[in-house]
Amino acid sequence: MNAPLPPGLLITAPASGTGKTTVTLGLLRALTEAGVSVQPFKSGPDYIDPAFHRAACGRASFNLDSWAMSDALLDGIAAQGHEADLLLIEGAMGLFDGAARSGASGVGASADLARRMGWPVVLVVDASGQAQSTAAVAHGFRTLDGAVPFAGVILNRVASPRHERLVRSGMEAAGIRVFGALPRRPDLTLPERHLGLVQAIEHPGLDALLSDYAAMIRAHVDLPALRQAADARARQAAAAVTIPPPAQRIALAQDAAFSFTYPHLLAAWRSSGAEVLPFSPLANEAPPPKAELVWLPGGYPELHAGRLAAAETFLTGLAAHATTRPVYGECGGYMVLGEGLIDRDGVRHRMAGLLGLVTSYADRRLHLGYRQARLLAPAAGFAQGTRLRGHEFHYSTIVAQPDAPLAEVTDAEGAVLAESGSHRGQVAGSFFHLIAPDPA
Structure with a gap:
């Protein structure tokens, strides 16, 4: 493969439970419906989210794990998206959460991928229970590691237009770009069980729910601005790395x-x-x-x-x-x-x-x-x-x-x-x- 990798964005959050899966699924479906070819990935060890990614955009989603995978394997898997218009990566837990460092590999944090691949971070911030103080959270994530490219934030669970204005004013004062603000929508939730979300194959109303996610994203997020913010380090798409099959x-x-x-x-x-x-x-x-x-x-x-x-x-x-x-x-x-x-x-x-x-x-x-x-x-x-x-x-x-x-x-x-x-x-x-x- 001689083509360069398409630009990418990494959708992450300060912690689990802030809504990054909802945002990722809504973005995948909304962009796909707009004619954008989007290749999804999932940071870290997760079996459930990639199946939802596929349902949202029609392309198989692949895991990228900086702790468990070699650099060559990471590059080979990322190359699955070499023909797409945009790479969209969903983070795991909080942006910097991972294992203790051992050897030369990363810790498995989403920040490892953003730093290594040059994918700008879009932080999904739960604005519940605070207003201008959300800017302090975003500012900390933007400045903790200057090698991690930071694009801006998507606000989630905004209670009212007044609440949105207050949160945006804090972000503006901190110089942090806001790509959108999503209202509270308790009706748009995915059911969960003990290992996470109920699997995509067990969700009979999934397609309608994904369409609702996409409609919410279109109404409240600046999609052209997000696409313009996407980037990647200059690198060629790598050849697939062989992992021997256990049998033929x-x-x-x-x-x-x-x-x-x-x-x-x-x-x-x-x-x-x-x-x-x-x-x-x-x-x-x-x-x-x-x-x-x-x-x-x-x-x-x-x-x-x-x-x-x-x-x-x-x-x-x-x-x-x-x-x-x-x-x-x-x-x-x-x-x-x-x-x-x-x-x-x-x-x-x-x-x-x-x-x-x-x-x-x-x-x-x-x-x-x-x-x-x-x-x-x-x-x-x-x-x-x-x-x-x-x-x-x-x-x-x-x-x-x-x-x-x-x-x-x-x-x-x-x-x-x-x-x-x-x-x-x-x-x-x-x-x-x-x-x-x-x-x-």
Whole structure:
């Protein structure tokens, strides 16, 4: 690829819950309806938001993670948008929030991407409960790191025209550009559950809601000014970076119970010539017989444990595959490979029984953060000893894990963790969500 990357904007916020996803989705839909080709990205480890991005603009969204990915991989993924008119990146948490620094990689903060790629930051500021003081918040974010390009702000949850005038006066005094001010709209909210938003595929009124978001953005945000503010460091679109596929024919579970698969991994596998064969355990489908490996990604099996326990065709086909070929499970997929899954009501459901693992959602404990893993056995297409980076995000607890550990797992600061995954015969799994081989 010899073409330069299009200009980009990074939509971020001081903290989670300020409305940056709503703003991002509204921008994606409004710009697309205006004939602008927009390539979406998501900063950090997130499976749910990219699916909403795709629904909003019709283009697959890709994750960019400065902690887990090498520079070459970041450039290769960013190049997915080389034919677009604009790159639009949704941040994670607050602009500067990330892990402790380890080695030469970034901390995973959205600020890493803005600094490295030259994408100006648009800060979504929740104006609730304050007026001119919002300018102090924006001023702090603009000045904390002068290497992070700062374009301006979009005000959110503005209570009245008078409230907007007061907030704008503070921003004007601080020399901060305001691209728009969105009114409070409690009716325009996306439903949530324990791991974040309810998935896009489960939202029957999503298209109408996205159209409402776009209408609100058109009415209250200066879209031409935003496009003019977009920028990027002078760089050519990089070639795609190869992440070896775990097999040439991969049976991939895909439905409401198994939906957490990174688009950049699927794209890398396919670009290497691998064939991805989707199947649905919830529809009681067995893995395709020609598959060389079965991959059960994370998702929400705890919400569908009864259906999965009754899916005899799926369970029988999975067991038959495991007698001669490998099976790998991540997080929710790992739970399904075990002996049993205890739901939030304390009811135990029989799972595949290919591992001795028993997990419980009745005793909820949050496990969250970046993870580094060194494989103690081959898994997911990687050899023993391979070092990987990823993350963990679940509420389930381990009741029993009698099989041999799959990996030595540490957090981003190097602290050893007990959740090592396990393996038995051709079957392996872990709560660790793979992002990429270790950049080091």
